[in-house]
Amino acid sequence: MERARLSVVMIAKNEAELIADCLRSADWADEIIVLDSGSTDDTVAIAERHGAKVFTHTQWEGFGKQRQQAQRYASGDYIFMIDADERITPPLRQAIESVLENPQPHRVYSCARRNLFLTRFMRHSGWYPDRVIRLYANAGYHYNDNLVHESLDYRDATVCRLDGDLLHLTCRDFFVFQRKQLGYAEEWSRQRFQAGKRCGLFSATAHGLGAFLKTWVLRAGFLDGKPGLLLAFVNAQYTFNKYAALWALARQQKAKHHDDESHLSGHL
Template identity: 50%
Template sequence: MKLSAVLITKNAGPDFRRCLESLAFADEIVILDSGSTDDTLAIAEEAGARVFTSEDWPGFGPQRQRAQEYALGEWVFWVDSDEVVTDELAQSIQAAVVSAPANMVFQLNRLSWFFGRFIRHSGWYPDRIVRLYRRAEYRYDDALVHEKVTCDGARVGSLEGDLLHYTATDFHDYMSKSVRYSDAWAEGRARKGKTATLGSAISHSVGAFLRKYLLQRGFLDGRHGFLLAVFTAHYVFNKYAALWIRSRR
């Protein structure tokens, strides 16, 4: 088996079916679910995926490591349940796994949808992330959130085509995810003995808005760019406020 497409899920959302359909080029689809209560598992089984479940939630990095253990392919391609692989990207992935030498990983460009528009500035595009590597060579780190592939010393190739990321289609889901990520970030920092003040929460929040809207040219994304900069500032404030609250306990 050459290529395993691997996902971690929990109540995958409205784009999950399209996501799985776009992975038809993979030799297998592996899903590790952490307690879905909607139709996620049914959709996964309809698509012919190999589905596994976990009782606890150790954080994003450790959960991805768990999921990788179930894969059988020589190569692992990671995708999230709100992402769709374009035809161009699928062809590029298939070509890469045929001829790539050892110790090589591949990054791709992720194009994100934000409440009615694909964002092409604001630091969101090209959002280059490593998602394809040999299963025996690399894996994810232990970060609870914002996890990354640990591939120090690897050669990094680039794949053609975009991975479409429907990250913001529902306001409630988007804000709920933001709060969960903020809390996970604060927990990870607190474990390392880090603290914060409300002053640092404010200063980091203002800095995040200015960086997103001005330095990363979010204004070129119009009203969506302004809204994204505001939401980014709100998320950053929540991260440091959550860490401050933890330090006050």
């Protein structure tokens, strides 16, 4: 059986600091596709220097649809979806190569991520093995439409585990990480609000507390030491922000509706 061709696919914006190492870890692929969403730094130039095929799509409709658009440019039989802050380790490359040598129908493949939090690759706290589905047949599968926390729509395919880890430089800078978390919380809350979901402020607080206990106790975050404790607080904060934002959107809508009614009654 002929070896399947691999397209490593990435969406990116202003990733000049990270993208070079990511591309070097994937330079053995048959092609690398980078879909840029409007970088103002050297992201595009760096990607081109490393042999990537670079395209631009600035009409942002969320992470899911952006990944769908990026995949449309790929010509490989298989897709490996990656982010600029991730690196393919040699054992993971070997596992991917094995799949390409013997492709199987109706299968998608997950890999374990080793997530960096400040100075440590976490081993607990729900951050490892953190399996994510990244390798799949180009013709059969694509990402869903989620604005954030998008995932592969693999339907009834069998999920197989790849050996080797994907390194993820999740949090190298605490403030940058917090700003990203706040952005994710905003997109999550807007998506849920548009779907008709609502939340009380007490529920938001309970969700935040639950996230702390899940990270620190159930997921053994205490074994990750001080970084584990900090991460438990960060997860609690992020979870609270998501649900509090959902609560706030409903309050804003109610207030606007009340103002509109008052304005209308004033003209009667």
